[in-house]
Amino acid sequence: MTSPSSPDLLPARTEGVRPALPEPLERLSIFEGALLEQLHGRLESAAREADLLDVAYTTIDSPLGPLLLAATSQGLVRVAFANEDHGVVLAALAAAVSPRILRAPERLAEATGQLEEYFAGHRRTFDLPLDRRLSKGFRLSVHRHLPLIPYGSTESYAQVAAAVGNPRAVRAVGSACATNPLPVVIPCHRVLRSDGSPGGYLGGPRAKAWLLGLEAAA
Amino acid sequence: MKPFEQLVTDHGAMVLRVCRLLVGPGADAEDAWSETFLSALKAYPLLPLDANHEAWLATIARRKAIDLLRKRSRIPLPAEHLPERPSTLGIPGHNDDELRQAVAALPLRQREAVALHYLAGLPYAEAAELTGSSADAVRRAASDGIAKLRARYRVLQNSPEGALP
Structure with missing residues (x-):
């Protein structure tokens, strides 16, 4: 079975030198993690509605290790194995397609489902819209x-x-x-x-x- | 150019803190966060490559938060409505009244100075340029703001109801 793997595909933030948060300001980060995850979901749908989500991606676990899946509005544009370095692949997509890239697993739900079926031996052909702009x-x-x-x-x-x-x-x-x-x-x-x-x-x-x-x- | 997701990962928390400080924690801060990142996503492909992402996002967040505050003060809510819209996203059972009251006690100038300097990490001079003020004035506003927040907060913590008279 595959499942969405960790969202921290991109390198985590390294805190720069800055004034330490004075005590009452720490309260501003209360329950921040869970809320940010929900706000991210809201951003995914808002970006999609406003037609600003040029590249959506997700990572899934597979028998071949984590796979990166990326799609444009036209279809699946990239599948990448972990040995390609997913951070590098996303940077290349930003340059070749658009930097308007968001982690948006819902946009990849159909591709994720078909790949799961394929890896389980239940699917022989893929029926997905493909964006072939990276092939010349x-x-x-x-x-x-x-x-x-x-x-x-x-x-x-x-x-x-x-x-x-x-x-x-x-x-x-x-x-x-x-x-x-x-x-x-x-x-x-x-x-x-x-x-x-x-x-x-x-x-x-x-x-x-x-x-x-x-x-x-x- | 970095994938936009990297900006959300790196600066999402900072933007949320700035919004919470400027408009108070709750649904308005969440709306300000969403509008900040949506508007940043739209403008992102045209952003100069050497731009400071953190300062850029803090600038947008401040503008969105002030727009929300203006909208809120311009549209008086009918009496039968609740004064605060309950958060659609917030954590059930969590009550941030204390923080809301502490933030509300600060004048906007002080909230801005604290948000831009302490939360977004802008030097006083840059924060001053953004708010049409002077570096000295921002330094004073930030330090007064912190002191007031701290004092207010202590009173709130010590009062049994968590509320001021």
Whole structure:
């Protein structure tokens, strides 16, 4: 089962040098934690209503470790494994999409549910709106091809290169897989070396083996 | 540019304290917090990269809090209504009457000086610029404000009903 993991994905505040709070002012922080959590929820909905929530994100626990999910109003835009460093991924989204980014798990509820079903072996294809703005050119054509590889099957990098009309671009297919902004949902794990060995994976070799094992078992 | 969520994580508590000090704890402070961050979110992409986020948010919070205070004083509530709208978010059973009374006893100038200097960490000169005052005046207002808050608070704590005559 997956569940939303800790909200403190971003580095915690380091207190700078400032005048110490004189005694009565400490009262101002009473019950602050619980209230701030509620106010955050209120900000998520207000931002969404005002069309100011350009990127919503959440983190979920998965059999492959914590996954970051991020969506724009058009759809899921990014899935990231922990080894990519979620803070770095969010900073890149701020630069590439918009800095109007908020943790807003509700916006990711559908994606979260479908991923949970997939990891539990109850789902074979994803039915989610995707925002493909992070895929460009040749890589985009590779990323569009990958979902055509059926669940439980694999193709070689050379087969994918041929399928997208550029049989000599085997290495470029490799780098397209390595820069897949939506791993798991866009199944780059179904692409192997021609000799059948797994090849690289952005979530690490163990994650790739786990996903191939999951799909082979079904 | 940092993801906006980082600003909420880093400065959400400071903004809440500033709002609570300026308008008193309760629903108005919560509204001021929400309006501060919504308005900051809107303006954020155009904020200069070297801007001091804490000072920027404190400035917005002060403006939103003063707007709320003005609105509250301009619209006299009909007698059959309660003078304070109960918080929709507050912690049930928690009563911050003492703090509310202590804050209400301070003139707005002193509340602003305490909020901007002690809570938001602005130097006196910057707080003065923001409030159209002088650094000396802000220093005095902040220290008078703290002293008054402390004295008031002590009286409130020692009175059995937690209320002043």
